[in-house]
Amino acid sequence: MSKRAPQFEDCLRLERFTGGDYCEKKNLLCYASNKSNGIILKNLDTKETKKISAGGKGEGNPAFSPDGSQILFLSAVQGGRQIWLYDLETEEIRQLTDIRGSVSEPLWSPDGNWILFASMVSQKTASQRKYEDEAFVIEEVNYKFDGRGYIPPDGRQQLYIVSVKDGTVIQLTDDQTDYMHANWAPDSERVVCVSDRFQETKTTMVYDLVMIEHVTEQPSMRQLTKDHVIVSYPNPVRPVFSPDGKSVIAGILDMNTERGFSIGYPEVYLWQFDNMTGDGVRIFQPDENCYQCVQFPYNAGSGWGLEKLQVSDDGTYVYFVSGWQGQCCLYRLRLYKSSGNTGNDREYIRQLEEYYPVHAEKVLDGKAVHHGIGKIQNGKMLIPRSEPDMPEAYFILDTTLEFTSTEDTKTEVTGICSADTFVTSKGARMTKAAQSAQDLIEEVEFVRPDDFFIPTLDGESQIHGWVYKPADIAEEKIPAFLYVHGGPHPFYTYGFTMEHQCFAAAGFGVMLCNPRGSSGYGALHQTFARSTDGSAYYDCLQFVEECIRRNDWIDGSRIGVTGGSYGGYMTNYMATHSKRFNAYITQRCVSSDLIMYASSDMSGSSKDYEKFEDFMLAQLKSSPVSYAENIDRPFLILQGEEDYRTPMENAHQLFVAIKDVHPELPVKLVVYPHTPHDQPTHPGMMMDYYHEMVEWFRAYL
């Protein structure tokens, strides 16, 4: 039987994995998805599955205890999510925590006696807020955050440990600072985390490594690093201890390559820090093959709930993921093996300095997305993978086979996900352990987009992009639209994207590209200034013309443009600067840099201006809304009411400005309640959102 084309209602059915864990000792997989209503425990030898559930909502974050005897998971049976334990032998479940608020990011201690977790409601200080609608006192600029909303004084993320034996909870941190990305030391006595506790001014950007010691007895905290900016938002990496417990490996923003955030988003390199002195060494040497140690895929469609950095259990390698030309690849670095007890700290650092930095070797690549790494056990690990026409699957990667780190190959391997097992170009074996959205895969025909590279007009770089062609084309030529990604730092990938599949099936060509400003194409390409100085704009225009030239089924006189966040900014920029397009849909956009300055959670700075008024005038000049009189094609504005990244005021001012000077032009504003800087996830509103988009392009293209 032939498969049907996807439709937007399928978005509601789409299963997404939310996290999983692999137990190498017993060859067991446990995982959860938005549709699983519990934890799925799968025996990879027998393929037998079993569901574990406490009967609550939002069940997920499953993890095997270090000895493989228990599984922890979160479940919201009453109120917030709590930690539950499942005993693999007795098959009994029990609730471990019962805290106010909700548990997140649970992590087993290496000795299996404790579980580290985070929560945003302090257990120590009694809630100062009596009413939900009672006033917020704001004295620092980091008072709100997209997705979290306005943060009450006792609403910062704090760290806790809970005893597996008797449920005793110890609160490790307790103040008005967030403590994030915490991880255990091998001795199960120390925890490292990321915080701005020791920063004088809170910026939501500059964080230190903070060490908490004697966690099971008398927790004490100290600032570990002082002069490094630990990567957090938007592509956080949980720091890891080296197995000898001497050092911590963390992702550091390289502030030397560019002058801070106002100019560009710096690359992230791995550093290794002496856990006593906080002295550090950059261990990663960028090269063409791998130029930074994180990736920011815009449409990964996979990897939720999985770590982005792991150290192998024998301490030989550190594994990380990094983007390259739309691929999301797995890399590893060979770590320095300390030659026994060095005696003094200075000597240890000296040895590190002598050995590092080293180049990374590629472990996994291909026209696919690998956006997470499971715990590494005897050379095996859980790896998520998705492809343009194939939703996420969990694989077990076995690197113990003859792993040959030879020449980098760009061998294209397609349709690999459908294979249960394959050998990578490096000789490692990937074995599929679980496939998400199996029901849709069997029912629906997903298309595979074409992708190509073209050199930019200025010769500085190249533009990489994708074109989705509908499976059935009703007319000789059909309309198409350019979909600009957000950021501009993220990049479009080879990941599975339901939305793009549905728009194509609705009868539109969908054009995606990674213009200047996108990461994953080298430092020069991702220069932030290029995303607003017109380079990215011309990259987009050039890409559209090339798509039309290459695809005779696209009607070049019926081209739209849309995008979210930076993509919304770019849509606004196109509408105010170009006559190329016939209809616009701007999503969660930036329309005024002056509004962004004060009302975004990433509030700006006027430090480069002596007079504030000059700063204001400069912001107005660079704002698309200031050119609203140029907009002369139907314009739809979609916005989340609780968006604190590109706040709603952008949408309001843009709508009023266009409608005010063009009373006859079709202009529409749709605001989605309870929706942060994203498309709505509420089923009814999600359908309304896509309906608005499709109808707008149908009406005006």
Added chain:
Amino acid sequence: MKRKFLPEDIRNLTFLSHPVLSADAARIAYIARKGEEENGLFPSSLLVLDAHSGQTVCEKNDVWYKQPYFLKDSRFLLYLSDRSGEFQVWLENLETKESTQLTSLRHGVVRYTVNEQETALAFEAVLWPEEIGAGTAFTEMTAEEKEAWQDEMEYRPYKATDLTYKMDEWFGMRKGEYAHIGVAACDSKAAKTIPEILSSDADNQDMLSDHAASTPLHQYFLCQEKAMECIRPSWSHDGRTIAFYGYPHSGARGRQAELFVCSSDGSDPVQLTETGFIYPDHAPAFTADDTGILCVGFPPYEDGSCIMLPYLITSEKTENSWNNITIDQVQTCLLPVGMTENETEIQVCHGIYPMVAGRTEMGENGPYFKLSEDGKWIYFLSGIDGKTGLFCSELACPQNTRQIKLPGTAENTDILAFDLQQEDSIVWLGADSLHPAELFYNGKQLTHANAWLEECSLGKVEEFWTKSRDGKANLQWFLVHPAGEFSGDSCSSCEKSTSEEAAAHSGSDHEAAVSSHPAVLYIKGGPETMYTPTFWHEFQALAGAGFAVIYGNPRGSVGFGRAFNSNAVCWMNESMHDLLDMVEDAISRGYAKRGQIGVTGGSYGGYMTNKLIGRTDVFSAAVTQRCLANPATSYGTGDMGFISAREIPKNFHMLDYLEDRAKGNIISYIDSFNVPLLILHGMKDYRCGFEQAEQLFVAMRDRRPEIPVRMVAFPGENHNVSRTGKLYNQIRHVKEMVEWFQKYLKKDGEEHE
């Protein structure tokens, strides 16, 4: 010794509103509201008094009550009550205590009015148009249905395709709903008039089974042909015509109301005006012979001056039909207010109902104008020179306008609301500088709702006048003295002078004592409003904390003639200088001392606060409330101010427009903001959007990191946070302000923090 008045005392205040007098002048009904600790709401209860004895006839507070209305037979009272879940019109026999529900609108009734025949009532109700189509408009939802509906509505997107899509009053955007008007009429088979319904028997009730089960009236909507918001229906005396306001315009004029009429069955709707200046806050009123309709408006004077005037729209009426009249046929202004040579400005009052800023009040009132029964006179609330009162004007001869001397009132009595049958039977809500509104009938005080205030020592209010520095205006300002106990031994005269009439203090007696107190300049919003010497709990909270409060009417205020509030002086330097002149006058009289003066204000007052601290060094601490801070970002984010309200110039560039709004204005002076600044703002404020507060706060942290700045954001509250917000938010709002000044305004002998 008396205790201080505290911000927390807002919870003790009882707010009276909506007094009505029965036709036989025998009974008075009114509404009382008081804050509730649990949910912060202000439940609204109904009281009925015997007009002569003052005895309580009836008190109802089991659910919420609003809008009392006596039928001709004063045993029968109509009101809105949410007993059934939504606010519906109910009829009650005050003697038998029998009551019955008259309407059953799905989301309740906003307001209603009864025809003279007492056979029908016209209502205004907010509905989603699809509910009318689905036939569910006259059935209230069950509790379960409503919960499900609310859940669904919670996740319904807001959609807008035209300019006037959001309003502060709506807390932002709507989700498709708007106000409709309709009629609920007696079915002659059951009962001929509304009061008969109570005595009609069960057989008659059965005959009404085709109507919604919960009401014995036949309900239907008017003017559904056009999807247009319609509000404030009003009956002609013959009961055959209904006048109402509609919103027929699009674009920048979307919220400009026009006067319409239709037959009481909804047929033949006609738009009567095309003025764009009608102020639809009070229902239109037919003249005695039904040949004219009275409504109020703000005429669009070129100079931008702001005065609310009564207009008579008349028709060459034939055969009782309004159908043949053309738009703008006849409009007569009923008060002469001209500024041209051949027009004289009336000196008795400033238009109709100059909006009073800064007084303790909450709740709806009846109309602020009423026609006499013979139709010859219009009675209305108005004011002049910072005082309010009841006035009347002869329709045929508007020059004949006079203030009505209400028995037992002093010159400074503030009249908040009134109702009358004849000039000798008038009921009103009256307040003065030391007493919030109480109910009076012909000079007799009938309520003592806020008698508890006797236990508090209050700040007395004194009036001053000074000449503006440009010599063009006389400026009225008031001083609230610090509350008695703070004056201590050296100010014993304050304690002695308890009578209202003796409120005037002589400056020299107090100079030494009072000037040891820090002072706060409190600037009102608007600016088209008027401060009066009336009770306002915010002043008293400051006085109770030991501050003198300076408040006055700078240019831009109403009540002082048209030239006084032309646009030319509101937003330029004149009004700012006027405020400084008042402060100078206070200093020279010894009531304030340099280095010990704070400044605060809300809305326009917040704008002016920001302006003053950026450009002067007179003030030492500031609290800016729901302020305008950056006009370049307030464009399009607030609910007002469209470019297309005027003709858009050729070669218009948005950049030029926004640059003009950014230059030399308020926040552009941020580098000279040198005093500790507290920012208070509602997070659902759509007049001066919350982003205005963020502009100010982030710019202060960015540019002036060494200056203390604190922002207190009130979730769920709009531009009225300190007026109609949740009880705990209102208290917090005032408390934050008082504590900021306590922290940062130096007292004599204290070191500055």
